[in-house]
Amino acid sequence: MAKAEIIGRLEALLARIQERAAEPRVARAPRFTAKPISEPPLAEPTIAHFAEPEPEPERVTEPEVMESEVEEVAIEVAEPVFATPEPVPVPEPEEQPPVTVGAHVPEYREPQREEVVEAISGEFAVAEVPMELEELGPADEEEVVHDIHISAPMKAAPPISEPAPPPPVPEVERTEQPPESGRELVAAPHESARMAVAAPATPDPNALELLTEEHAPPPESSRNLKVAPATPQTSDVFDLEPPVRVEPGPPPLPFAPEKLVDIVRPVVMAADVAAYIEASRSPRPETFGVLLDAALDL
């Protein structure tokens, strides 16, 4: 290659450099969000929007990234309005007299008191057991004794509106010899059992006086039950002791104290701060239309 050709190329290159230097200065675009580029080294484009006193015409610049922060908004959906069809009028049935044919109306019985028959003390008027006997045969001169045993203590039925179930049928045992042939005793067990355990409506005061006279005074040990014991009970001791308080201690540190230095260390480098200040000072008069027109003019 001749020297003249080399000199000519150098001169052309020098003229090109001088021409580039004479162009309007290019500013570094403000960078809002750094976007790492993993692509192979790219030739950086020139920025022709902001003036900056940089002599280098093909300075490597980084893209200006503008990200829109769209707030996450939970769209509230109104509850749907469902058009429900109007109900079809149904004629009300005419009131008719209650049908009693075949209906079994249980006989109402008063709920029995919640008392054990065996625990009833005092003098109670025990009604006579209306043992209705049907004599089917000729009366026997010998007296037949019937013992009526109540298998379980009868308690009062719960206070409900429905009638209480019938009391258990007393078991009738024959202690004597069965009646002779031709004689059969038929009793009404329900009525007899109810009448036998029914307590009198009002207690007889005479009977109470008689009861106090008959019963001996309670023993000494039972009469001193309300006296405070000499030694406190276990529960009293716990009541008197002050409650144990557990004071919350300082929360554990998620890191060692010496790591505090690393946490408060500023993460913003000086170059980034300078770039941020520069970007904040640089005016941005371009509107969307201007920027779009510039892009479309390329």
Added chain:
Amino acid sequence: MNSPVEHSSFDPKKAVTFDLPNGQVRLTEASDNERAVIVPAAALAAVVVAAGDTASRDLGRTLGRTLGGRVAGRMGNVREAKLDDVLHELATELAIVGLGTLAIERWGRALVVSVDHAPIDHDGFLAALVEGMLAAASGRELRTAPLAREGGRLRVLVGNMASIERVVAWIHEGIAWGEALTRLHAPRGEAS
């Protein structure tokens, strides 16, 4: 220039209206013609892939014009607004329909729109979507071309028809998209 406060009349809470008794979904509350259909992303992706490049670009452009038209209707003169405000509105519209997020990069005079988290991987569809959005919002005819994809991020170049064809040709030749943008800024005689 309008302030961002003036542009913030858009209420995202009323962006989508569910009219369940009538079985309708609308993207805006007032308009009766803005009926929308909620389609699973997989179904839309299947349609885009099966339709081919031309039909998928038409679909994306139509959808983008709908989104950009609503931005223009809210902001009025979009060209006189700041880039941040326009970007905010466009990104909001794209997020409402569930097609990802939007960002704008300025490589010199070149305008690059990046779409992230899009549920559809079809680059031509997304580029046409951006094209329709910007065209309807700004009122200018423009073209777009997918530049590069980095994972879930797609960069889309915005330009005129001639510049887009040039960049697409360079990329098909194996030139990196950054180099293609650099060539785009060079004078026409030196770029080729």
